[in-house]
Amino acid sequence: MSNIRDISEVTMDYCVEMFYRESWRDERLQYGDNLFRNKSEIALHESYVNYLWQPDTFIPNAVGSKNPRAQSIAHRDLLRLRNNGSILHSRRVSLVLTCAINLMLFPFDSSLCKIGFESYGYVSDQVRYAWANSIDPIQLFPIALPDFVIKEAYVTSRLESYSTGTYSRLYICFLFSRTPAFCFLQIIVPTSAVVVAAWTALWNDQETEFQDMISIILAIILLLFSYNEMMARVSYIKSMDIYLGKDINILGISIAITTVSIFQLQKACHYLTTSRTVYG
Incomplete structure (x- = not known):
């Protein structure tokens, strides 16, 4: 596996670049030791692939391919x-x-x-896929992902049943764990700062307190928009939704306290003005 990139929560897909090697045995191609200068193995040109039987391997969960042009310097075949x-x-x-x-x-x-790897037309009784025992079936190049780390990579196999029969399938499994640093810097730290600013605004002058609250509300709305743009639309509640909902509730309480304090201050000023008028 040479590279893994573009893990997207929005489209629920990711890209891989790998060197795919498969081996099979065709008894019709056996040859004696006296041929080819007593070589037990010979290298064939990649064009011979078109004249050999090969398994019709396909990848069930692939939605696209970005393979380079055939027989170009970026796309070569090895055949032995x-x-x-x-x-x-x-x-x-x-x-x-x-x-x-x-x-x-x-x-x-x-x-x-x-x-996943399996045959498209041959059932398990005709073609059986298995991982090689002589070598490590999966080899990872050093891969750096911006938002994830590869915690584990392993292989497995199973039989898949369809209406057309039972097929042999191989799996390469990757366990990706998210690194929360980006989310902390872009969402958690700003929203926490907004909440702290909302509470400190309660001790400001009454004339500017309400204006500060409006600015804080606009800031939290901007953060919510940026958060929703990077997330997929899912039908369940995420942990981040609970955290942001808590912050919004705190802001709502701050606005309610601000409104009540302003109302009480205006009422007190009105009472003092009325008292001075009566007893003046």
Whole structure:
């Protein structure tokens, strides 16, 4: 796995770039040791792929492909044949994959994203997929993600049943854990500062207190808009929603206290003015 990028909570997908290698055995391609100068393995040109049988592998959760142009410097195929008829085919692919990101604990959430491989037309009795035992089935290059860290990467396999039969499927699983630093700097710290400013505004002069509250409300609305733009529309409540709702309630209480204090001050001033008029 050479790169993972563009993990999006809005579109619920992510991009991967990898070198996909698969091997299978075709007994029709066996050859004797006396051929090819007694070589047990020979390298074939990538054009021979079109003349060999190969499994019709597809990725069920792929929604797009960004593969470079075939036979270009950025897209090459590796093809090797062993004397027992085993074929190794390696190629570079770039995919856009779906991932159901659970945002309920945002910004302290973790998501399990998978890449599935299976045959499109051959059932499990005809073609069975299995991870290689001789080497590590998945190798990760150093990958740096802006908002996530890869906590774990592993492989598994299972049988998937459809109306057309049972198919063998392999999975690469990634456990992504979000780093909350960006959310702290962009949302939590500003909203906390707004709440503190709302409480300190209660000790200001009465003439400017209400104006300060209006400015604070506009600031929190701007923060809410920026937060909603970076989030997907989901039907459940997130942890960040509860936090922002608490801040909005605090602002509402501050506005209510400000309104009551202004009303009481105006009432007291009116009472003093009336008293001076009567006893003057």
